Amino acid sequence: MADKTAILKVGDKEIELPILSGTAGLDVIDVRALGKIGMFTFDPGFMATGSCESEITFIDGDKGVLLHRGYSIEDLARDADYLEVVYMLLHGEAPNEKDYQEFKSTITRHTMVHDSVNDFFKGFRRDAHPMAMLCGTVGALSSFYHDDLAIHDPEQRLRSAIRLVAKMPTLVAMCYKFNVGQPFVYPRNDLSYAENFLNMMFSVPAEEYKISPTIARAVDRIFTLHADHEQNASTSTVRLAGSSGANPYACIAAGVASLWGPAHGGANEACLNMLKEIGSVDRIPMFIEKAKDKNDPFRLMGFGHRVYKNYDPRATVMRESCHEVLKELNLKDPLLDVAMELERIALSDPYFVEKKLFPNVDFYSGIVLKAIGIPTNMFTCIFALARTVGWASHWHEMLSQPGQKIGRPRQLYTGKTQRPFKSIKK
Numbered sequence: 001m002a003d004k005t006a007i008l009k010v011g012d013k014e015i016e017l018p019i020l021s022g023t024a025g026l027d028v029i030d031v032r033a034l035g036k037i038g039m040f041t042f043d044p045g046f047m048a049t050g051s052c053e054s055e056i057t058f059i060d061g062d063k064g065v066l067l068h069r070g071y072s073i074e075d076l077a078r079d080a081d082y083l084e085v086v087y088m089l090l091h092g093e094a095p096n097e098k099d100y101q102e103f104k105s106t107i108t109r110h111t112m113v114h115d116s117v118n119d120f121f122k123g124f125r126r127d128a129h130p131m132a133m134l135c136g137t138v139g140a141l142s143s144f145y146h147d148d149l150a151i152h153d154p155e156q157r158l159r160s161a162i163r164l165v166a167k168m169p170t171l172v173a174m175c176y177k178f179n180v181g182q183p184f185v186y187p188r189n190d191l192s193y194a195e196n197f198l199n200m201m202f203s204v205p206a207e208e209y210k211i212s213p214t215i216a217r218a219v220d221r222i223f224t225l226h227a228d229h230e231q232n233a234s235t236s237t238v239r240l241a242g243s244s245g246a247n248p249y250a251c252i253a254a255g256v257a258s259l260w261g262p263a264h265g266g267a268n269e270a271c272l273n274m275l276k277e278i279g280s281v282d283r284i285p286m287f288i289e290k291a292k293d294k295n296d297p298f299r300l301m302g303f304g305h306r307v308y309k310n311y312d313p314r315a316t317v318m319r320e321s322c323h324e325v326l327k328e329l330n331l332k333d334p335l336l337d338v339a340m341e342l343e344r345i346a347l348s349d350p351y352f353v354e355k356k357l358f359p360n361v362d363f364y365s366g367i368v369l370k371a372i373g374i375p376t377n378m379f380t381c382i383f384a385l386a387r388t389v390g391w392a393s394h395w396h397e398m399l400s401q402p403g404q405k406i407g408r409p410r411q412l413y414t415g416k417t418q419r420p421f422k423s424i425k426k
């Protein structure tokens with residue numbers, strides 16, 4: 001038995017449950033033995049549940065700490081590029097120069113998709129939401145790799161992860177090009193990951209596309225800030241899908257679907273639409289009142305977080321990036337004025353202070369993405385692109401853990417007890 005335990009008394013029954021400690025963060029009570037006394041835990045929304053053991057990302061919500069493999073998000077956003085973060089999430093350590101160059105070359109050479117993927121898009125309406133197209137095309141990728149889906153082979157798992165990380169920018173750009181009716185642009189091996197994405201998004205055959213180093217750096221940093229975030233809804237979706245033995249492309253497609261929700265990754269698109277609806281600074285108080293009204297389902301999109309109860313460290317970095325990009329591009333965006341005033345008011349309003357609601361990563365990412373020319377309905381696709389490495393790393397880690405079991409929660413049943421069925425046919 002562990003050196004720390006919790007004693008649970010239920011009626012005349014008593015059970016001693018081990019308390020487990022990690023290298024950082026809260027201890028957990030291991031409740032796996034609860035079945036012995038014929039009970040389940042009950043925690044809708046997993047407000048107080050640890051679903052797994054992981055070494056990838058650590059969050060301290062009270063202190064606003066986010067670490068990837070022990071490296072702080074502030075250090076990574078400042079001094080690393082996204083592919084270094086991808087490498088460390090997948091492999092556990094930051095790469096040395098040799099490993100980094102080899103990894104970068106490997107990713108670069110997996111950016112093309114099978115040419116028949118182009119035909120997938122012919123089945124979509126021209127105005128299909130990019131996330132609808134991304135869900136479909138990511139899941140369908142598995143149809144090209146039937147000979148490389150042995151999920152219990154770590155080499156094949158890593159190869160799938162590399163294919164997914166490498167091909168997501170290509171697929172996301174294809175969704176955008178299909179929406180705007182422009183020809184798909186093939187990846188270029190002479191460009192960096194972020195430059196390649198921008199080129200596939202915005203270049204056209206008719207003229208040369210000049211990549212702005214500022215925008216490329218901002219995009220690379222946005223990818224880093226969205227790379228992974230512990231057991232959030234979409235990552236938990238990927239883990240649950242993966243626990244059944246589903247192939248990695250199907251699992252990542254499940255993650256894309258979960259991320260799409262406005263309470264999760266869809267918040268950046270919803271936040272910008274909200275800022276547009278507010279329209280001007282003088283209309284902010286009306287929306288603040290709506291957000292506080294219990295009978296009004298309206299919420300301030302881009303505010304609040306299940307885990308961060310002081311501030312989202314990514315929002316801090318994103319805010320700086322936001323100002324850098326707008327200054328560099330000499331853009332005066334009235335929506336930023338509304339966003340700044342909304343932030344100022346919300347952070348001083350007792351309702352938001354008590355409930356610890358503050359701007360999260362999605363609040364600023366939408367403004368930066370708009371500033372660099374990404375259309376609003378593409379925001380969550382960018383989030384999915386960046387988060388693919390997080391999803392793949394957790395999927396890979398779960399399958400590498402001994403004794404991995406299929407995820408199968410139970411429930412508190414409150415339906416009808418057994419009763420006779422009277423058929424209308426008799």
Ligand code: SDX
Pocket residue numbers: 228229231232233262263264265267291292298299300301302303304305306307355357360361362
């Ligand atoms: C992401 O989990 C992750 O790590 C996610 C993410 C990642 O990187 O993967 O960080 C990315 O999803 C960020 C969150 C983006 N979502 C939004 O910006 C949507 C708006 N935010 C809310 O929907 C909400 O804050 C959540 C979903 C983010 C968190 O919800 P919780 O933890 O379940 O909190 P809750 O809904 O129980 O709210 C607690 C209280 C409630 O009031 P009471 O019932 O206690 O009176 O705060 C209120 C809520 O009504 N509240 C808000 C609010 N968010 C919560 N009121 C107004 N506006 C809001 N945004």
